[in-house]
Amino acid sequence: MPPEPLRHRPVFGWLVHRLPPRAIEAASYLQAFVLSGVVTVLAVRAYLEATDYPQLGGGGLHIAHVLWGGLLLAVGLGIPLVFLGGGARTGGAVVGGIGFGLFIDEVGKFVTARTDYFYAPAAAIIYVVFALLVLLTQAVRERTGRSRLTPAERTANALDAVLSGLPGGLTERRRFAVLRLVQGTGPTTEAAMTQLLDAVPHREPPPVRFWQRAADRARRVAAWAVGRRWLVWLVVVYLVVTPVLTVVAVLVDGVTGKLDQEREWGAVLGVSASALVTAVLGLWAAWLLRRNRVEAFRLFKLALLVDLLFGQVFNFTVNQFGAVSAVALDLMLLGVVTAEHRRLRHATDR
Structure with a gap:
């Protein structure tokens, strides 16, 4: 039987089947990125206001904090590239968010001919950027819920959670979340995931933090x-x-x-x-x-x-x-x- 003509296939079907699996915790990582970026901008502005805008450097040099922002963005990107697991992604998101906050705080210098840090609309530009990131986070949250992921994507997320728990173990709550992810993906997958969980050590839940x-x-x-x-x-x-x-x-x-x-x-x-x-x-x-x-x-x-x-x-x-x-x-x-x-x-x- 000849293959179905391309014109009869869904417009985005070819693209969707070739994208990497979506992370079920993607919205949480984006939220950590946005919150750390917002806190960084507010902290930098408060610090500079309190210290009368000091300059790091001398002899005609000024080391702007946008450079530190770029360095932290690189570190934030490198953490999930080197290490596996959700903890690495969260850490990378927080470090990257701090770097992005340091970068975007100096946007006034890059949209004015006089490199004016105090350019009045700069505050509005920063607000718009973070508002768009919040909207993006909400859109991702709506599209990466358990009911919106395909069975293959849910299985991939379950495997990622299990593999992340190999060094230190998984709590009972985390095990239940993994089994719930693969629920409905088929008896073979569910049985295989149960056997895989048996090979992962148990871990007691961590103490409740003050925050x-x-x-x-x-x-x-x-x-x-x-x-x-x-x-x-x-x-x-x-x-x-x-x-x-x-x-x-x-x-x-x-x-x-x-x-x-x-x-x-x-x-x-x-x-x-x-x-x-x-x-x-x-x-x-x-x-x-x-x-x-x-x-x-x-x-x-x-x-x-x-x-x-x-x-x-x-x-x-x-x-x-x-x-x-x-x-x-x-x-x-x-x-x-x-x-x-x-x-x-x-x-x-x-």
Whole structure:
């Protein structure tokens, strides 16, 4: 029987079958990369501000920290090339993220003719880069879940986990995760994986680290806070009132002439446009609260995403790294609104 003509095959089928297996922990590695990069940028900016921007070098030389960033990026890439296992990938992601943070922090020098580290839009560029990396991480997370991987990819990830556990052993929890990965891949594969696990030594779970206890406590506090009705309505009031006040403040500054002293006119216009869109979405959502609360909280969520993905870009240009607190607040509000939207959807589906 002649082979099927190429034109009848799926457009990306040929490419998908020839790509390496996807790592089920890929989103976690990307998240470690992004978080270490963000922390590095904030730490460097805080340190330089506190020490009045010292320079490393002398006699006409200046060793910029972008060079250290490149070195750490190379080290971060080299770790998973030399060592096997998820621990090496996580370590490489953290070291590489630190290097990337040192690199991107000096982006102002490379987009200006005067190599201006204090170029105002540099903060916005850094924010956009990390925002895109967060979106990439979320997209990878959605595509590398257990249900999205092929049986061959799940088997490859299970084998990788087993081989990584050969030197020190695997905990019972890790063994269960490996067996769950190969569940449904066929009796032959499942039996072979069980036999392979028998050859791997057992290991007791490590003691709970202080940061794990802190993270668990933070999750419990967040779950408690989201469950409080008064907090949800406080967030609703904030989402309606704040963008309206921002638009009014810009209009007042325009009338009184204060905007004439603003250097970053384009950024101010961007902040105003984003606040206007957010205000419209917030008011629309407030109007829908009595009729359709699910749709109302979907609009509140959309308003926060507009502010995070567009408004804060211009906010960083205007206020530089002082805008970090606004981003942190937006993320907390997004968590509350998302949790309430999910609760309402579940209640409606019952």
